[in-house]
Amino acid sequence: MTQAPPKALAFDVFGTVVDWRSSIAAAAAPVLAAAGRGDIDAFAFTDAWRARYIVGMRAFGESGRGFVKLDVLHREMLDAVLDELGLDLGEGERQALVMGWHRLDPWPDSVEGLTRLKQRFPIVTCSNGHIALMVNMARHAGLVWDAILGAEIAQAYKPLPAAYTATAAALDLAPHELCLVAAHHGDLAAARAAGLQCAFVHRPLEYGGAPAPDLRYEQEWEYRATSLIDLAGKLGC
Amino acid sequence: MTQAPPKALAFDVFGTVVDWRSSIAAAAAPVLAAAGRGDIDAFAFTDAWRARYIVGMRAFGESGRGFVKLDVLHREMLDAVLDELGLDLGEGERQALVMGWHRLDPWPDSVEGLTRLKQRFPIVTCSNGHIALMVNMARHAGLVWDAILGAEIAQAYKPLPAAYTATAAALDLAPHELCLVAAHHGDLAAARAAGLQCAFVHRPLEYGGAPAPDLRYEQEWEYRATSLIDLAGKLGC
Numbered sequence: 001m002t003q004a005p006p007k008a009l010a011f012d013v014f015g016t017v018v019d020w021r022s023s024i025a026a027a028a029a030p031v032l033a034a035a036g037r038g039d040i041d042a043f044a045f046t047d048a049w050r051a052r053y054i055v056g057m058r059a060f061g062e063s064g065r066g067f068v069k070l071d072v073l074h075r076e077m078l079d080a081v082l083d084e085l086g087l088d089l090g091e092g093e094r095q096a097l098v099m100g101w102h103r104l105d106p107w108p109d110s111v112e113g114l115t116r117l118k119q120r121f122p123i124v125t126c127s128n129g130h131i132a133l134m135v136n137m138a139r140h141a142g143l144v145w146d147a148i149l150g151a152e153i154a155q156a157y158k159p160l161p162a163a164y165t166a167t168a169a170a171l172d173l174a175p176h177e178l179c180l181v182a183a184h185h186g187d188l189a190a191a192r193a194a195g196l197q198c199a200f201v202h203r204p205l206e207y208g209g210a211p212a213p214d215l216r217y218e219q220e221w222e223y224r225a226t227s228l229i230d231l232a233g234k235l236g237c
Numbered sequence: 238m239t240q241a242p243p244k245a246l247a248f249d250v251f252g253t254v255v256d257w258r259s260s261i262a263a264a265a266a267p268v269l270a271a272a273g274r275g276d277i278d279a280f281a282f283t284d285a286w287r288a289r290y291i292v293g294m295r296a297f298g299e300s301g302r303g304f305v306k307l308d309v310l311h312r313e314m315l316d317a318v319l320d321e322l323g324l325d326l327g328e329g330e331r332q333a334l335v336m337g338w339h340r341l342d343p344w345p346d347s348v349e350g351l352t353r354l355k356q357r358f359p360i361v362t363c364s365n366g367h368i369a370l371m372v373n374m375a376r377h378a379g380l381v382w383d384a385i386l387g388a389e390i391a392q393a394y395k396p397l398p399a400a401y402t403a404t405a406a407a408l409d410l411a412p413h414e415l416c417l418v419a420a421h422h423g424d425l426a427a428a429r430a431a432g433l434q435c436a437f438v439h440r441p442l443e444y445g446g447a448p449a450p451d452l453r454y455e456q457e458w459e460y461r462a463t464s465l466i467d468l469a470g471k472l473g474c
Contacts, residue, residue, distance in 0.1 A: 069409075122372050131390075132409035135359050135383045146372045147385045152407070153368075170389070172306075172369035 003176075003222060005235065006197050009117060010126035010149065010167050012158075012182035013134065015206045017114070017228070018104035018141060021046055027100035031093050040085060043208060048084070052077040054213060057128060057157050067155040069130040074098045101129070102136035107203065111142045113228020116237045118144055126150040126167045126180060126191075128157050147171075159190030168196065179222065181231065186214035188221060199223035199231060240413075240459060242472070243434050246354060247363035247386065247404050249395075249419035250371065252443045254351070254465070255341035255378060258283055264337035268330050277322060280445060285321070289314040291450060294365060294394050304392040306367040311335045338366070339373035344440065348379045350465020353474045355381055363387040363404045363417060363428075365394050384408075396427030405433065416459065418468065423451035425458060436460035436468060 014020045021043065029042035056077055075098050082089055089097075117123055123146055125134050130152040138145055147170070151157045154166035168178040175195030182188050183203040192198050198221040206212065225231035251257045258280065266279035293314055312335050319326055326334075354360055360383055362371050367389040375382055384407070388394045391403035405415040412432030419425050420440040429435050435458040443449065462468035 071409075122376065124372075131384055131386070131407040135361075135408065138383065139359065144381075145384075146375065147368055147382075149368070153390055170368040171372065172308075 003197065006121070006179035007173055007177040008122040008124065008171050008179075009199070010124050010164075010178055010180050010196075011114075012180065012184060012187050013125055013127040013129055013137070014101075014104070015203055016181060016183040016201055017110045017143060018106050018137065019205070020050065020101070020104050021206065021208060023104040024049070024097075024100050027103075028097060031089065031097060032087075035087060035089060035093070037085070037087055040087070045081070045085075047207070048081050049074075049077060051213075052080060058159065060157050061160040067152075067157075069152065070101070070128055070133060071098055071130065074101055102133045103140045104137055106141040106143065107227070109227035109229045111144075113230075113232050114144055116232035117228065117235065118146065120235065120237045122146045122171065124149045124167065124171065126158070126164060128163075158187060161190070161194040164191045164194040164196055181228075184212065184214055185217035185219070189217040189219065192219070192221075197222045199225065201225050201228065201231060240434065243358070243416035244410055244414040245359040245361065245408050245416075246436070247361050247401075247415055247417050247433070248351075249417065249421060249424050250362055250364040250366055250374070251338075251341070252440055253418060253420040253438055254347045254380065255343050255374065256442070257287065257338070257341050258443065258445060260341040261286070261334075261337050264340075265334060268326065268334060269324075272324060272326060272330070274322070274324055277324070282318070282322075284444070285318050286311075286314060288450075289317060295396065297394050298397040304389075304394075306389065307338070307365055307370060308335055308367065311338055339370045340377045341374055343378040343380065344464070346464035346466045348381075350467075350469050352381055353469035354465065354472065355383065357472065357474045359383045359408065361386045361404065361408065363395070363401060365400075395424060398427070398431040401428045401431040401433055418465075421449065421451055422454035422456070426454040426456065429456070429458075434459045436462065438462050438465065438468060 011017055024046040025042040028045050032040050114123055125145055125148050128151045131148045134148040149167040149170050151163050154163045156162035165175055168175045179197035179199050180191035181199045183201050188198040200221045223234055225234055248254055261283040262279040265282050269277050315334055351360055362382055362385050365388045368385045371385045386404040386407050388400050391400045393399035402412055405412045416434035416436050417428035418436045420438050425435040437458045460471055462471055
């Protein structure tokens with residue numbers, strides 16, 4: 001590889017650094033049980049919620065709707081899923097489920113991997129999660145970010161190019177000096193189109209072993225790793 | 238005091254957390270000497286530069302000029318100081334002096350104080366320094382911020398109210414739930430006018446023992462401390 005190494009690393013977070021599926025399912029299970037709907041599988045409920053997110057983020061960018069924090073969109077998507085299930089949760093339960101996305105647990109390698117990577121590189125978020133969510137999650141999970149960048153500072157959701165280029169610009173970097181680290185080929189493809197370097201981290205358990213929905217975007221990325229600890233080794237940290 | 242304690246702490250940085258005067262003077266002294274102007278006292282040079290900043294920040298807010306990063310303003314102020322001194326430094330020297338503001342040393346209590354405060358409170362910057370500057374400084378000085386907020390995310394410089402209220406809003410807080418920590422009465426007065434709680438940290442050496450230029454703004458603040466370690470104790474950390 002002849003390309004110069006990146007000057008900083010920007011991380012996708014949901015799925016790449018934290019295990020949203022196990023964390024949200026664990027939060028949802030008692031809520032579903034208390035509502036007398038123990039028949040609904042908490043993982044299936046979580047997958048249905050997240051599926052709306054993936055579609056919703058792409059649709060949001062094309063809608064022309066003004067930027068709103070991810071809590072607002074998570075709530076709209078939750079309400080739609082609950083309608084679909086015919087499940088009428090109270091306001092408190094709905095808010096608690098939305099706030100569950102602020103307290104996701106890291107993958108087992110994330111804290112050590114990020115801590116090692118930070119010794120050499122500034123590490124920032126380039127997530128669709130807003131600043132308050134990312135701050136709460138970092139404090140919950142022990143993620144040592146140098147800065148919370150991404151959608152809220154860009155006022156644009158990934159995969160819009162501005163989400164990536166605004167993150168680079170906030171660090172006084174050209175796009176090619178920043179590397180996006182993500183477990184999602186679709187995210188990386190959009191980052192590459194915006195000029196960033198790309199590091200793929202394989203997270204085969206993100207969908208509980210089911211195939212990821214964005215395999216069609218797979219390319220040969222600048223870096224490829226099986227964990228953030230593996231990535232640290234490959235980047236000489 | 239009957240007011241509820243804050244939910245997060247936002248910090249002024251230049252002078253409150255880091256000792257800009259000693260750091261910039263140390264960076265300037267060899268540059269002045271190499272230019273054959275060892276007759277110029279490096280502290281006097283630094284004070285002249287900083288004096289333009291204090292005036293410049295208030296003037297910027299009233300000027301209607303679009304937001305630019307602090308590096309741009311530091312450079313304009315440096316060029317004006319050099320003109321005044323009849324000192325024609327090269328481009329490289331000017332850029333290096335501006336970048337000196339990215340590598341300021343902390344006061345002796347800052348790292349321990351912030352680390353203790355972070356155990357209980359989210360700690361964020363509410364500085365006029367831009368994101369890249371704050372990230373570089375935090376990595377240089379070991380400052381464990383939860384997020385870099387303040388002027389750049391607000392697109393407005395303190396003491397404009399938006400710099401404070403945008404910092405609270407980014408944390409999903411009402412202004413009165415956020416406490417500004419600063420060594421400057423003028424900064425605190427503007428934060429209070431915007432609805433924030435205020436903590437004053439006394440930094441008698443910020444101007445080398447000379448009186449601060451904003452003593453006229455002094456009020457009775459919610460908290461008052463002699464160091465960030467002292468503040469941690471007073472906030473129960």
